[in-house]
Amino acid sequence: VKLTATLDRWMFEEFRACTLDLAVYRVLFALYLLLWTVPIAPWISGAPQAFFSPPVSAAALLVDFPPGPLITAMNLLLAASVSMLMIGWKTRAASLSTGLLILVLKHFEYAGGKINADIVLVAVPLVMAFSDWGKAWSMDSRGMPATSTHRVARGQWCLSYLAFIMAVMMFTAGWAKLQSGWLDPAVQSAYGHFMSIRLLIGNEPWAAGWADMLGTTRLWEVADWATVWLELAFIVAFFNRRWWRCLTAAAVVFHFGVWALYDIVFETNVITYGAFLPYARAVARWPALDDLIAGNRPAVRMAPLVFCASLAAATFAVLTGTAFGRIVHLPVMEFILMTGFAIVCAWLAWLVKSWARPRLARTEVTVGNEEVGGPTV
Amino acid sequence: MPFFDGDGGYRRGAVEVPHVEVVLVLADGSRRRFHIKDLLNSFDVGLQGTVALKYLSPLQEQEPRSSSGLKGYLRRLALRLLPGLHRGQWQRDDPDNRASLREWLQRRAGELLPDQPVARVEFEWSTQRVSVVDGQRRATLTPLGVFAVPLGTDTPRQP
Numbered sequence: 068v069k070l071t072a073t074l075d076r077w078m079f080e081e082f083r084a085c086t087l088d089l090a091v092y093r094v095l096f097a098l099y100l101l102l103w104t105v106p107i108a109p110w111i112s113g114a115p116q117a118f119f120s121p122p123v124s125a126a127a128l129l130v131d132f133p134p135g136p137l138i139t140a141m142n143l144l145l146a147a148s149v150s151m152l153m154i155g156w157k158t159r160a161a162s163l164s165t166g167l168l169i170l171v172l173k174h175f176e177y178a179g180g181k182i183n184a185d186i187v188l189v190a191v192p193l194v195m196a197f198s199d200w201g202k203a204w205s206m207d208s209r210g211m212p213a214t215s216t217h218r219v220a221r222g223q224w225c226l227s228y229l230a231f232i233m234a235v236m237m238f239t240a241g242w243a244k245l246q247s248g249w250l251d252p253a254v255q256s257a258y259g260h261f262m263s264i265r266l267l268i269g270n271e272p273w274a275a276g277w278a279d280m281l282g283t284t285r286l287w288e289v290a291d292w293a294t295v296w297l298e299l300a301f302i303v304a305f306f307n308r309r310w311w312r313c314l315t316a317a318a319v320v321f322h323f324g325v326w327a328l329y330d331i332v333f334e335t336n337v338i339t340y341g342a343f344l345p346y347a348r349a350v351a352r353w354p355a356l357d358d359l360i361a362g363n364r365p366a367v368r369m370a371p372l373v374f375c376a377s378l379a380a381a382t383f384a385v386l387t388g389t390a391f392g393r394i395v396h397l398p399v400m401e402f403i404l405m406t407g408f409a410i411v412c413a414w415l416a417w418l419v420k421s422w423a424r425p426r427l428a429r430t431e432v433t434v435g436n437e438e439v440g441g442p443t444v
Numbered sequence: 445m446p447f448f449d450g451d452g453g454y455r456r457g458a459v460e461v462p463h464v465e466v467v468l469v470l471a472d473g474s475r476r477r478f479h480i481k482d483l484l485n486s487f488d489v490g491l492q493g494t495v496a497l498k499y500l501s502p503l504q505e506q507e508p509r510s511s512s513g514l515k516g517y518l519r520r521l522a523l524r525l526l527p528g529l530h531r532g533q534w535q536r537d538d539p540d541n542r543a544s545l546r547e548w549l550q551r552r553a554g555e556l557l558p559d560q561p562v563a564r565v566e567f568e569w570s571t572q573r574v575s576v577v578d579g580q581r582r583a584t585l586t587p588l589g590v591f592a593v594p595l596g597t598d599t600p601r602q603p
Contacts (some may be wrong), residue, residue, distance in 0.1 A: 113486055119530065120498065120534075123526065127524060128527070180499075259459045282576060
């Protein structure tokens with residue numbers, strides 16, 4: 068009974084968010100998909116059968132990549148789903164179709180022989196379809212007044228489930244590293260990858276020059292251990308929101324470092340951590356932004372325009388085979404990583420300030436009392 | 445394949461990484477070298493290394509697959525249920541795979557060297573051993589093998 072109660076409490080109470088938080092996240096997530104994810108696997112239409120090598124999956128039922136027009140059609144459907152998700156029109160159906168279409172398209176993308184960590188993009192819409200993320204800032208909520216309950220944080224089982232999926236994903240990545248000798252003190256795996264990514268593919272990440280100055284010091288072994296334990300720790304951290312917050316903050320810094328040193332961008336992970344941010348509370352101190360988030364009417368009024376613009380941009384991206392963000396040279400991935408890093412820095416600064424303020428106040432009182440000769444508090 | 449599995453880490457003062465160069469051999473025998481990125485630029489950057497290692501490396505580097513015993517039976521069963529399972533990697537010498545690779549390389553060669561007849565594409569593989577001595581990077585190349593695909597004939601061959 069105790070175990071059931073603990074699980075219930077974790078599932079339904081541990082991760083809290085208000086409707087506005089989830090609604091803002093829905094828009095940001097859809098915007099990311101629109102700018103950077105659509106189209107998925109456009110290269111399939113030009114790939115030879117010789118590169119078709121799916122792992123155990125539905126794609127392995129076929130012996131060749133599906134025809135290019137089918138991939139294009141699915142990407143067009145995805146574009147429509149993402150546009151609907153952005154304006155919150157038939158949000159649940161749009162979330163489910165977005166998740167399922169990404170799942171199918173990723174199946175074929177991974178048939179090229181490489182499975183990426185971006186499968187989490189499937190999990191977010193499929194899980195959040197059953198949350199309140201369509202109940203504010205959406206067409207679905209038109210006619211309903213923006214109520215104060217939108218700001219009340221309450222337990223969200225969808226977030227608990229998302230944390231669980233994320234934790235399993237990170238744990239498996241850490242486990243694979245653990246198995247392949249990343250903790251062997253005679254081998255510096257992080258340094259090896261740092262060298263090989265530059266030599267094999269010819270990438271020159273922006274912080275590579277600084278890392279070169281470190282040479283082959285034992286710091287690289289520390290990096291190996293830190294990477295493995297960070298990834299493994301997720302399997303414990305998802306039980307508690309405070310641990311989760313600390314670990315995801317550390318992970319954002321880690322992803323920032325991976326980008327700087329390896330030119331490998333895990334922006335999908337950072338986007339997923341964004342589901343746990345208290346957007347409504349964060350903007351409460353800026354009235355203009357707060358009013359924008361709180362009111363549903365502007366969102367509804369703008370919805371047709373946003374939908375048309377979003378659909379047009381995504382369709383253009385599908386037909387050209389390049390994500391819209393790339394077409395207009397938007398540094399989407401870099402922006403996400405830098406924003407994530409800035410949020411972590413701001414959070415750390417706030418923590419330090421919260422920790423230091425009562426102590427400083429106590430010192431001032433003490434000093435003030437000593438100056439007037441009064442008793443020390 | 446050696447060094448592609450596992451950690452690929454820095455060990456005993458050096459790191460060993462695979463290195464490949466794409467050589468387009470023209471009909472007159474002249475050779476033009478390209479970076480693998482140039483050939484695979486239609487693929488996502490993250491996929492380029494995988495494609496090179498899995499489908500364009502020398503065939504003799506493939507591990508022999510057991511056809512008898514329980515492992516072989518399970519493999520045959522898996523292939524019957526999932527005919528596409530790891531097809532590009534496990535069945536590189538399949539005629540359909542060879543033909544599609546040749547056709548794709550013909551197209552890419554035409555794009556890289558327009559109006560120049562390319563007779564053969566060679567992927568020259570080597571192990572690059574890089575060590576860092578006194579802050580200086582030193583690299584040595586050890587040839588591993590060549591995967592060649594003749595564009596005019598039927599079968600990719602090992603030179």
